[in-house]
Amino acid sequence: xxxxxxxxxxxxxVTLKGGRTYFWCSCGRSAKQPxxxxxxxxTGFEPRKVTLAADEEVLLCGCKRTGTPPFCDGAHTNLPxxxxxxxxxxxANRAVREVTQREGPRARxxxxxxxxxxxxxxxxxxxxxxxxxxVTGELGALYQTQVLLEARAHATPAFGFGDRxxxxxxxxxxxxxxxxxxxxxxxxxxxxxxxxGEVLQLLPQGAGPLRIFALACPxxxxxxxxxxxxxxxxxxxxxxxxxDPEQRTAMGSRYFQILVDKRIGSKVITQxxxxxxxxxxxxxxxxxxxxxxxxxxxxxxxxxxLKVAVRAGDVIFLPRKQIHSLExxxxxxxxxxxxxxxxxxxxxxxxx
Ligand code: FES
Numbered sequence: 001x002x003x004x005x006x007x008x009x010x011x012x013x014v015t016l017k018g019g020r021t022y023f024w025c026s027c028g029r030s031a032k033q034p035x036x037x038x039x040x041x042x043t044g045f046e047p048r049k050v051t052l053a054a055d056e057e058v059l060l061c062g063c064k065r066t067g068t069p070p071f072c073d074g075a076h077t078n079l080p081x082x083x084x085x086x087x088x089x090x091x092a093n094r095a096v097r098e099v100t101q102r103e104g105p106r107a108r109x110x111x112x113x114x115x116x117x118x119x120x121x122x123x124x125x126x127x128x129x130x131x132x133x134x135v136t137g138e139l140g141a142l143y144q145t146q147v148l149l150e151a152r153a154h155a156t157p158a159f160g161f162g163d164r165x166x167x168x169x170x171x172x173x174x175x176x177x178x179x180x181x182x183x184x185x186x187x188x189x190x191x192x193x194x195x196x197g198e199v200l201q202l203l204p205q206g207a208g209p210l211r212i213f214a215l216a217c218p219x220x221x222x223x224x225x226x227x228x229x230x231x232x233x234x235x236x237x238x239x240x241x242x243x244d245p246e247q248r249t250a251m252g253s254r255y256f257q258i259l260v261d262k263r264i265g266s267k268v269i270t271q272x273x274x275x276x277x278x279x280x281x282x283x284x285x286x287x288x289x290x291x292x293x294x295x296x297x298x299x300x301x302x303x304x305x306l307k308v309a310v311r312a313g314d315v316i317f318l319p320r321k322q323i324h325s326l327e328x329x330x331x332x333x334x335x336x337x338x339x340x341x342x343x344x345x346x347x348x349x350x351x352x
Contacts, residue, residue, distance in 0.1 A: 004028040004064035009082035011059035011072035018054035023047035024070030034060040074347025083252025084282040099308040110303035112140030129156040151202040151210040161216035166194040173210035180232040191259030236265035269341040280327035284351040288343035292316040297334030
């Protein structure tokens with residue numbers, strides 16, 4: 001059987017009615033994309049039936065190469081035309097205004113998108129733990145709260161986010177993380193996962209502080225239990241994921257590695273580390289909310305008609321469906337850590 005035709009190297013955003021049956025075109029020949037119009041007759045392809053329990057907005061595959069038919073799995077990003085670039089010096093982009101003023105630590109872009117510079121954020125102290133809220137519901141997030149934690153010299157008090165899933169990324173330093181009585185060594189660039197109801201304590205080692213970004217989903221606040229409960233969820237024993245170049249996934253000229261995700265128990269939030277070479281992707285959207293930590297290099301975050309320079313250490317909050325493009329301007333590109341929720345695949349994007 002020949003390969004299916006690439007109807008379009010990008011998915012189709014559609015709202016499917018709950019209880020109604022649809023037929024997704026698998027051959028790529030239909031003129032009614034992404035649905036079947038009978039053009040598969042004689043090709044050996046059959047349309048894929050899909051019926052959802054409730055109304056849902058979904059991305060149906062347009063390239064017909066997905067491994068999760070009928071839904072897009074990001075395979076289009078590695079097809080010709082599937083990861084289009086944009087010229088930052090085009091006449092339209094030259095008209096985009098650069099944001100140079102901040103509201104406190106935040107530079108605001110279109111929608112509820114913003115870039116926060118953690119050094120400028122308000123700090124609070126509890127024992128040996130210094131913390132700053134970077135992304136919160138009051139600032140437009142629907143799914144996530146993000147806090148920068150800094151443990152200096154001594155063991156921190158026990159803390160948690162109640163019944164939230166918590167994903168952490170070690171940005172600097174090394175030490176140990178105690179999760180509800182179970183201890184794990186951690187160091188810079190590790191991802192860490194804490195199950196709902198569990199409690200965390202950080203024990204820095206070495207000369208420098210242990211600096212960690214923590215993201216809780218759904219929205220929540222830090223809580224301070226008096227004692228460390230011994231309720232480690234042993235059904236999910238693996239909690240630390242380290243960077244491993246062997247685990248990279250290509251996405252056009254970019255690549256990423258999934259760190260914490262459903263494989264170790266996080267069913268709603270997914271964390272990845274990735275690299276963007278010097279380039280500007282064409283403006284696109286996601287169906288998930290995202291927080292992006294810039295680890296190295298310099299770049300520019302673009303939305304509809306605003307842009308702002310970003311640099312290592314900045315955190316970008318990106319609302320669901322916000323049109324955007326993250327440009328790497330450094331010659332060496334930029335490295336980022338992203339956390340998406342709800343979602344499990346950072347390569348699924350869509351654009352008009
Ligand atoms: S459009 Fe086919 S995998 Fe995304």
